[in-house]
Amino acid sequence: DAMVIQNPRYQVTQFGKPVTLSCSQTLNHNVMYWYQQKSSQAPKLLFHYYDKDFNNEADTPDNFQSRRPNTSFCFLDIRSPGLGDAAMYLCATSRDIPLAETWRTQYFGPGTRLLVL
Amino acid sequence: AQSVTQLDSHVSVSEGTPVLLRCNYSSSYSPSLFWYVQHPNKGLQLLLKYTSAATLVKGINGFEAEFKKSETSFHLTKPSAHMSDAAEYFCVVSDASGTYKYIFGTGTRLKVLA
Numbered sequence: 001d002a003m004v005i006q007n008p009r010y011q012v013t014q015f016g017k018p019v020t021l022s023c024s025q026t027l028n029h030n031v032m033y034w035y036q037q038k039s040s041q042a043p044k045l046l047f048h049y050y051d052k053d054f055n056n057e058a059d060t061p062d063n064f065q066s067r068r069p070n071t072s073f074c075f076l077d078i079r080s081p082g083l084g085d086a087a088m089y090l091c092a093t094s095r096d097i098p099l100a101e102t103w104r105t106q107y108f109g110p111g112t113r114l115l116v117l
Numbered sequence: 118a119q120s121v122t123q124l125d126s127h128v129s130v131s132e133g134t135p136v137l138l139r140c141n142y143s144s145s146y147s148p149s150l151f152w153y154v155q156h157p158n159k160g161l162q163l164l165l166k167y168t169s170a171a172t173l174v175k176g177i178n179g180f181e182a183e184f185k186k187s188e189t190s191f192h193l194t195k196p197s198a199h200m201s202d203a204a205e206y207f208c209v210v211s212d213a214s215g216t217y218k219y220i221f222g223t224g225t226r227l228k229v230l231a
Contacts, residue, residue, distance in 0.1 A: 006160075031217050042207060042221035043161070050217060090160055096217065104149045104168060104211050106219055108160040 003027070004109035006091050012115045013081050021076040021112045023091030032074040033106065034066060035090040043090055049074060050096070078114075086116045119144045121210050123222035131230045136180075136195040138225045140208035143189060150191045151209040151219075152182055161207065167191060178202070203229045 004025045013019040023032065030051050035043035047056045049068045063085070065077040078085055091109040124139040142148060149168045153161040165176025172184040182193045191208060208222040 004160075040224075042224050045218065048217060055217075088158075092161075094217065105151070105163065105166055106161075106209075107163065108153075110160040111158075113158065 004091055004093055004107055006089075006109035006112050008112060009110060010113050010115070012117060013078075014117050015082065016080045019078050019081055019114065021078075021089050021091075021114070023074045023076070023109055024072050025091075025093045025107075025109075026072070027093055027095070027107060028071065029093035029095040029107070030071065031094045031096055032068060033092040033094075034064075034074070034076050035092065036085075037088040037090055037111070039087075046076070081114070081116045083116050086114055088113050119148070119210050119220045121208050121220050121222040123206075123208050123225050125225050126223065127226050127228065129228040129230060130198045132200055133197050136193070136198045136202065136227065138193040138206050138208075138227065140191045140193065140222060141189050142191060142208070142210045144210055149211045150182075150184060151211070152176065152180070152191075152193050153207045153209060155205045155207065155224075157204075164193070164206075198227075198229045200229050200231065203227055 007022050033048040034046045037043040045057050046060045047066050063079050067075045088111045090111045092106045094106045120143045122141045130136055151166045152164040154164050155161050164180050165174045167174050167184045175181045180195045182191055184191050206225045209219050211219045
């Protein structure tokens with residue numbers, strides 16, 4: 001089945017040690033998103049890619065970076081994780097083809113839970 | 118500007134009784150509206166969506182929602198709750214302005230009592 005895959009499901013890192021989370025998709029969607037979700041809160045958009053174009057949210061800390069080497073893969077890099085960065089990180093995709101069945105529908109991966117020690 | 122308000126942060130129902138989760142939205146453009154469900158430590162699963170077709174939308178697991186433009190509402194309902202429905206539910210709005218962004222409500226935690 002076509003899907004959004006996130007690895008690993010759980011990631012433990014040390015304070016200040018760079019960490020990379022990965023997302024891949026077999027849906028061939030052109031838009032990919034990274035969200036941060038803290039306990040009992042709604043997901044918060046960090047940034048998104050429309051094709052190769054990177055779009056950062058104004059309040060996303062510089063500590064968070066992203067790469068999209070091709071259509072299928074997207075990475076979230078946290079350069080110096082702090083204790084406040086412990087959260088669930090969700091990857092999502094969508095396809096910008098008007099009137100298609102999946103138009104404007106986001107599909108989410110299972111998430112990566114990050115723990116910072 | 119878009120916004121979404123989920124009117125209840127917590128809802129408790131008994132198993133077998135109806136479920137109503139309320140959502141109001143504000144959008145300057147023709148909106149698309151979605152309901153997602155999230156079980157603990159899982160990603161978000163799409164329950165149903167409204168994208169300007171039929172105003173009564175049927176989703177998975179017996180859920181449905183009705184788009185009411187005059188009331189700017191998109192409430193989620195289910196005739197009979199099941200224990201497995203216990204989860205967090207998010208109402209989400211996206212508009213046609215081309216920003217490819219989605220505005221999330223704050224979520225409603227549904228508890229199902231045996």
